[in-house]
Amino acid sequence: MIWLFLLAAIAAFLALAYLEARAWVWTLAVGAGLIALASAVDLSALATNVLLWGFIAFAAILNVRPLRRLLISDRILGVFRKVMPPMSQTEADAINAGTVWWDGELFSGRPNWDELLAFPRPRLSAEEQAFLDGETEELCRMADDWSTYATGDLPPHVWQYLKDKGFLGMIIPKEYGGKGFSAYAHSQVVTKLATRCSAAAVSVMVPNSLGPAELLLHYGTEQQKRHYLPRLGKGLEIPCFALTNPHAGSDAAAIPDQGIVCKGTWEGKEVLGMRVTWDKRYITLGPVATLLGLAFRLYDPDRLLADKEDVGITCALVPTNHPGVHTGRRHFPLNATFQNGPTSGKDVFMPLDWIIGGPAMAGQGWRMLMECLAAGRSISLPSSNVGNSKLAVRATGAYARVRSQFKTPIGKFEGIEEALTRMGANLYMMDAARRMTAVGIDLGEKPSVISAIVKYHVTERNRRVVNDAMDIQGGKGICLGPNNFMGRAYQQIPISITVEGANILTRSLIIFGQGAIRCHPYVLKEMRAAREPDRTKASQEFDHALWGHIRFTLTNAVRALIMGLTGSHWIGVALNAAPENRRYFQQLTRFSAMFAFLTDVSMVVLGGGLKRREKLSARLGDILSLMYLASATLKRYEDEGRQKADKPLLDWAIWDAMYKAQNAFEGVISNYPSRPVAWLLRRCLFPLGRPYVVPSDRLGHEVAKLLIEPSASRDRLTAGMYLTKGETDIIGKYVAKLLAGKGSQRTGGDGRLMQSLVKAGYIEDR
Numbered sequence: 001m002i003w004l005f006l007l008a009a010i011a012a013f014l015a016l017a018y019l020e021a022r023a024w025v026w027t028l029a030v031g032a033g034l035i036a037l038a039s040a041v042d043l044s045a046l047a048t049n050v051l052l053w054g055f056i057a058f059a060a061i062l063n064v065r066p067l068r069r070l071l072i073s074d075r076i077l078g079v080f081r082k083v084m085p086p087m088s089q090t091e092a093d094a095i096n097a098g099t100v101w102w103d104g105e106l107f108s109g110r111p112n113w114d115e116l117l118a119f120p121r122p123r124l125s126a127e128e129q130a131f132l133d134g135e136t137e138e139l140c141r142m143a144d145d146w147s148t149y150a151t152g153d154l155p156p157h158v159w160q161y162l163k164d165k166g167f168l169g170m171i172i173p174k175e176y177g178g179k180g181f182s183a184y185a186h187s188q189v190v191t192k193l194a195t196r197c198s199a200a201a202v203s204v205m206v207p208n209s210l211g212p213a214e215l216l217l218h219y220g221t222e223q224q225k226r227h228y229l230p231r232l233g234k235g236l237e238i239p240c241f242a243l244t245n246p247h248a249g250s251d252a253a254a255i256p257d258q259g260i261v262c263k264g265t266w267e268g269k270e271v272l273g274m275r276v277t278w279d280k281r282y283i284t285l286g287p288v289a290t291l292l293g294l295a296f297r298l299y300d301p302d303r304l305l306a307d308k309e310d311v312g313i314t315c316a317l318v319p320t321n322h323p324g325v326h327t328g329r330r331h332f333p334l335n336a337t338f339q340n341g342p343t344s345g346k347d348v349f350m351p352l353d354w355i356i357g358g359p360a361m362a363g364q365g366w367r368m369l370m371e372c373l374a375a376g377r378s379i380s381l382p383s384s385n386v387g388n389s390k391l392a393v394r395a396t397g398a399y400a401r402v403r404s405q406f407k408t409p410i411g412k413f414e415g416i417e418e419a420l421t422r423m424g425a426n427l428y429m430m431d432a433a434r435r436m437t438a439v440g441i442d443l444g445e446k447p448s449v450i451s452a453i454v455k456y457h458v459t460e461r462n463r464r465v466v467n468d469a470m471d472i473q474g475g476k477g478i479c480l481g482p483n484n485f486m487g488r489a490y491q492q493i494p495i496s497i498t499v500e501g502a503n504i505l506t507r508s509l510i511i512f513g514q515g516a517i518r519c520h521p522y523v524l525k526e527m528r529a530a531r532e533p534d535r536t537k538a539s540q541e542f543d544h545a546l547w548g549h550i551r552f553t554l555t556n557a558v559r560a561l562i563m564g565l566t567g568s569h570w571i572g573v574a575l576n577a578a579p580e581n582r583r584y585f586q587q588l589t590r591f592s593a594m595f596a597f598l599t600d601v602s603m604v605v606l607g608g609g610l611k612r613r614e615k616l617s618a619r620l621g622d623i624l625s626l627m628y629l630a631s632a633t634l635k636r637y638e639d640e641g642r643q644k645a646d647k648p649l650l651d652w653a654i655w656d657a658m659y660k661a662q663n664a665f666e667g668v669i670s671n672y673p674s675r676p677v678a679w680l681l682r683r684c685l686f687p688l689g690r691p692y693v694v695p696s697d698r699l700g701h702e703v704a705k706l707l708i709e710p711s712a713s714r715d716r717l718t719a720g721m722y723l724t725k726g727e728t729d730i731i732g733k734y735v736a737k738l739l740a741g742k743g744s745q746r747t748g749g750d751g752r753l754m755q756s757l758v759k760a761g762y763i764e765d766r
């Protein structure tokens with residue numbers, strides 16, 4: 001009887017925890033259990049009394065909030081305040097910046113897949129499509145990587161074209177003279193340019209990313225907007241934004257550049273202004289900029305502007321022809337030909353009106369930068385890196401078909417096939433993430449954590465794709481020249497890895513560090529309550545968050561265990577999801593519950609120390625990121641009308657992501673500082689062992705086939721890239737060179753090789 005009772009009690013516990021039951025339901029269940037026990041077993045009077053009073057205490061603590069706060073929550077609040085790591089204002093600004101979007105669902109343990117599938121499909125307006133097919137296509141025709149490298153810059157007529165056609169003002173609304181494009185359109189333009197000319201892509205993406213235009217739009221005074229935005233939109237000003245100092249790169253808030261509030265003469269009158277000294281390096285477009293966005297720390301020792309000496313980081317707009325602004329000698333970043341260089345100034349006097357947003361925004365610069373970072377970081381590098389990968393996949397797939405060794409096209413060798421498979425599936429997933437993130441921005445989100453995820457993972461996957469492409473091309477990829485379409489991209493990869501948050505830092509510190517606080521349903525509420533000076537309010541808010549958090553942790557522990565035991569087969573998924581992807585949704589739900597539980601345990605066990613344990617934090621961030629990439633990939637499949645022919649790309653990418661996520665879980669667990677906790681975690685998260693395996697070779701073969709044969713799948717995979725027309729540009733010249741070489745003999749003559757190249761997609765058949 002006792003065993004039966006115990007079994008029933010465990011089942012009831014699991015069911016209530018699984019269903020995230022409320023306190024009163026727990027109370028009723030425990031009460032009913034005790035009544036059942038008392039009627040089934042002959043209890044002594046003492047035992048009955050202990051159980052009765054125990055139950056009354058349990059019910060009171062769980063349901064009478066003032067009592068619960070007094071006895072439990074306030075005590076935990078006291079401990080929490082002591083262990084909570086100190087947070088500087090700059091850290092707080094970074095954490096609070098932006099919005100939580102799909103990342104919040106992934107932290108919830110039960111993502112709402114209907115919500116994912118209800119996000120709109122990425123679409124271009126007729127005007128945006130015309131700009132892509134017209135001006136962007138033309139710009140691609142005008143400039144390519146090799147010719148800009150040979151001349152060291154975009155030719156003057158290309159610069160003029162960029163300015164005249166509004167490429168530099170895509171994010172500026174029409175009312176201010178810009179193009180007012182959506183984030184998705186902006187992303188499509190950068191992607192296309194990056195398939196052709198990195199200098200053009202970077203020169204277009206920087207003015208449309210975090211910089212003068214973006215900052216003016218959000219914080220500029222009306223006068224500043226009316227003056228500068230139309231000029232930026234028409235390309236009458238070339239902007240740059242200077243934050244990095246030789247002594248402060250990743251730790252940008254520590255910039256030593258400074259301004260001192262003082263009086264000085266401006267346009268013949270004495271005005272309140274600032275004397276600014278700066279030394280910046282690596283500034284993109286710096287050498288050609290006419291308008292310098294400048295970040296420095298403002299001090300007011302004589303209290304002329306503020307009531308404190310250290311006013312804080314401030315952003316100003318400085319015309320580069322202002323006396324004292326020194327534009328240094330151009331850098332040459334890994335042979336890239338976009339403009340990049342240092343800028344400096346010493347005690348340069350400028351009026352306070354040059355502060356973006358005017359004197360009222362003095363000291364608000366860091367907050368402004370953090371709030372605006374997400375949009376640009378979500379678009380620029382993800383788009384340009386997807387562009388690189390599209391070029392790599394299309395051209396290398398074709399090359400693997402036309403290049404023969406051992407009397408066999410190299411694409412038929414399993415070794416090459418393996419690399420081609422990675423390239424195709426990586427691109428499918430990278431592009432899915434780029435598209436979905438752009439849609440998020442268009443929905444009004446400023447997804448700071450997601451922007452870090454896509455920045456890191458798209459650039460890292462592009463590094464992998466380009467490396468694979470280089471390996472497949474052998475010597476063709478190594479010797480630079482007009483016929484080498486990959487070497488320049490290969491050289492420049494470290495630039496994407498380093499800028500907009502260097503990748504090691506982004507993975508180790510930002511993705512999970514910020515995500516755990518921002519996206520977790522309770523942690524930020526607990527932290528805010530702990531910082532609340534009003535004791536009663538703090539107690540009430542902390543109590544509310546704490547008990548929600550306990551319920552949340554318990555439910556995720558039980559759900560992870562049960563889904564692990566059952567393979568999550570019966571988990572409900574989105575009503576509209578493609579039936580062939582049902583299992584993926586179910587498995588991702590399991591990953592989400594596992595991740596939520598592991599996050600909570602890690603925060604309790606490691607506390608503030610988690611911030612220093614970057615290797616664990618990085619792996620936790622990888623799990624979150626892989627869930628985001630997999631979500632975007634499933635969404636892409638739906639958005640593109642469930643193309644069955646593309647299914648191998650999706651399957652390989654998702655299996656690979658699940659396998660990597662499983663390894664990241666294992667990496668956290670096996671390095672856990674507490675062995676008993678690690679043991680428990682392993683039993684709870686992988687009760688039947690680790691089920692995910694690498695994608696099969698057979699599946700890989702299906703993916704590789706898509707890359708070396710002309711097909712609608714390959715066209716979808718590389719959609720939006722610039723396709724070479726005729727033999728007058730790089731790929732065309734490459735074709736001509738191949739025609740003159742051994743390749744033509746092997747394939748039985750120029751005509752047949754040309755046909756096979758056309759079929760393979762090197763050149764358009766016109």
Ligand SMILES: Cc1cc2nc3c(=O)[nH]c(=O)nc-3n(C[C@H](O)[C@H](O)[C@H](O)COP(=O)(O)OP(=O)(O)OC[C@H]3O[C@@H](n4cnc5c(N)ncnc54)[C@H](O)[C@@H]3O)c2cc1C
Pocket residue numbers: 240241242243244248249250251281282283284285333340495498499500501502503504505506508509614
């Ligand atoms: C081509 C190019 C263009 C650029 N354009 C601009 C621009 O327009 N405007 C501008 O202001 N800046 C620009 N930058 C600067 C860029 O943002 C910085 O290079 C970047 O912030 C990294 O700083 P750093 O180079 O000083 O490297 P460091 O900060 O010295 O970093 C070195 C390494 O340490 C790692 N690291 C640092 N801190 C941590 C940590 N806590 N945990 C783990 N790892 C850590 C980093 O990930 C990196 O791998 C550009 C740079 C380049 C190369």
